[in-house]
Amino acid sequence: MPTDATDATSAPRIPAKPTIDGVEATWVDAWEDERTYRFDDSAPRERVFSIDTPPPTVSGSLHMGSVFGYVQTDALARYRRMTGWELFYPMGWDDNGLPTERRVQTYFGVRCDPSLPYDPDFQPPDEPGKDDIPISRPNFIALCHQLTAEDELTFEALWRRLGLSVDWTRGYATIDDRSRRASQRMFLRNLSRHEAYSSEAPTLWDVDYQTAVAQAEMEDRERPGAYHRLRFDDLEIETTRPELVAACVALVAHPDDERFSARFGDTVRTPLFGVEVPIVAHELADPEKGTGIAMICTFGDVTDVVWWRELALPTRSIVTRSGRIAETPPPGVPDGPAWQAIAGTTVKAAQRTMVELLTASGDLIGEPRPITHPVKFYERGDRPLEIVTSRQWFIRNGGRDEPLRRELLQRGREVRWHPPYMHVRFDNWVNGLNGDWLVSRQRYFGVPVPVWYPVGRDGEADHGAPIVPEESRLPIDPTTDVPDGYEAAQRGQPGGFTGDPDVMDTWATSSLTPQIACGWEDDPALFAATFPMDLRPQGPEIIRTWLFSTVLRSHFEHHTLPWRDTSINGWILDPDRKKMSKSKGNVITPMPLVEEFGSDAVRYWACNGRPGTDTALDTGIMKIGRRLAIKILNASKFALGRLGDGPAPGVDLVSEPLDRALLAKLAAVVTAATTAFEEFDYARALEGTETFFWSFCDDYVELVKTRAYGGEDDTTPADSARATLALALSVQLRLLAPFLPFVTEEVWRWWQMGSIHRAPWPTGAEFAEHRTGDPSVLEVAADVLAAVRRAKTTEKRSMRSGVAELTVSGPAATLAAVDAARRDIVDAGGVEALELVEAAEFSVVSRLAQPD
């Protein structure tokens, strides 16, 4: 507990019964009161270490996977702070986008209808009703803000309790004014430099969410399907999508395929519809698949899009944005009975209908052959993506632009990756891009695309000449705001204007977290002091989205990397070694574990996971962390309890060889931990420190225990032990502080001024070179002590029982080391007589005293 008044010269104030229970609440409050983690914005850039913290998605529930990475980053941050860096360590919230929309819809029972006007008096019902209440986009967004604000408080409380040393005054949310302003400003600059453009083109479309989807948000899922063999006059093709026969525009085979080369240029008629389609050649056609000749539809899959574009084929789209077949057939397709049978039905129903009709007409050959094949899904969606034609906004990303691709690959090489092999994921992604970044979404709770379009005399919007706002007006909502030079009444009128109805992809804003956090254009001084940032910590699964898009936009705007280093954390696996994810239902929430084991113990578990390495959730590791925290309390109680009432002893009192040996070994631990941290390897730093700490407790403290009690005329040996205990404890507490911030702070405040987390990281200079000695003195003494313990255990005697005669044999150097620690060995082992015998081999013989 913190003392009410601290005096540097007074004796340590040690609780009679130290405990780690309740330390979180005490120090969370104290750190807030003392502004321990507050960023000093007067610090020059060369002293600032800035961290581009991942903004968590607040509408999801927290799980241990989140805790894992954030704690590891916090350990790195704490190390940097102690080595003298001024930490710029903000926390943002990712609250824009679909997850929030879904939650608001179900929580309040509303749905967004952008055609409605804003209602300033709208209040959501106490309980969601049977039917969703349609509300305007501004009203809907207000509810999103309201709910995310509540979620964010829950998140912040957990992060604070886990001891994240972020500066909570530097927060942002990806939907707040700053973020929307930055996002819209960057979009407009991309637009002015032709890095952003709009285009009417076939795009992957989620029929449930009613929005376009980017490549980065898609995933393949293995789904059952079936090959249907269909007759096109004398040719046969195989398809998994017979419902798209009406959308067929050609058949395609490989140019070198001799089975079909004579037919290129011919036409055949589609079954049921009788539409004449050409037979064409393209190298993407795979002679091995199906019958070697395939039907091209507009559009069944992304290969169809390639064929359609490169072979300049006509368009016969039949699937609408709602996932149903259109009511009227596309040009050239007869509105006959076949069409009438499928018009307006869902894609699934249309497939059944077509199979029946094709069977009846004899155009379906044999039975459909069941297969399992990968189908593209929106990562949050439940139905396969369709391809529809729509106008969308894109940002160039090198997907169809070789020079830009090379520049971005070069940026990837400039980043320092931790661990280094994560770099290949970046390269794989960039090399696999097959189109520009589709950033527009037909959704509501996001950052609006900040443009309007003039409406011509004919009432049609002119998408080729968007009206852009002055940057000083940002953020804007073009569906409610009016462009300069127009009146509100001209919205949608001939000769007037219309606002772009879309919002941007959530990554279009998240890709700007460095700019948002660092105050780009809003706070030039802060930006100069913090950007480019130093570290981007994140998970491996969003290298293709968050990391890549952040590099891209910084490259366009600043011609630099957004940060120098990136640390990629591993996955959390559940105890059965399955990846933890909500969809699998194996998510474990952190709070119960924090309450059971304590924050330091949970942090210990997280910091045990190697950088980039998948780690199983293991409460056994947390138990060890808890044990370590308690051990720190007790060992500190002992070490500090020996100091007495005098002033804290200095390193110049260290005189005994055993004490100097300890400091020599400790100095090596400091060096190793520092090196590990410099390489972003918190786990190695922890491991070395922890190992040393346990040997410190088990061997060194046991050896000097008696000497440290003092009580002799010559106080030199006792003073040396006390000084060493004090120094070793101070150093070890600081080495452990990044991992166990609560218990180390607790102990630190028993005897030191200020927070341990603002104390200097230990360095070799503290050991005053001449006070360190030969490490073998401690190593040999510990070996002898272990041999004595072994003898007592073998004889099933108490550790307190005496040794009548102890004989140590070995080379002269070993015996000299024993002799240097003679007194401590005798005290710790309860030895009555210690004999040293020179011999080639080291051995220890203990003759135990007779029991009383």
Add this chain to the structure above:
RNA sequence: GGGCGUAUAGCUCAGUUGGUUAGAGCAGCUGGCUUACAACCAGCAGGCCGGGGGUUCGAGUCCCUCUGCGCCCACCA
């Protein structure tokens, strides 16, 4: 179909340029209330380092190959 990672004690994991007898914790077993700590302490036992081949005086470590697991990517005929 490509790419990356990974495989070490019953369990969870270390093992940094190749170098004594491969380490730790947990679990197990045997003991001990020892004035810092019984939520503790001491000790013991436990391993063809996934299989096979190669380089080397020497391989858990480097190379090849196979197998299992995880992740990422890929063009749905």
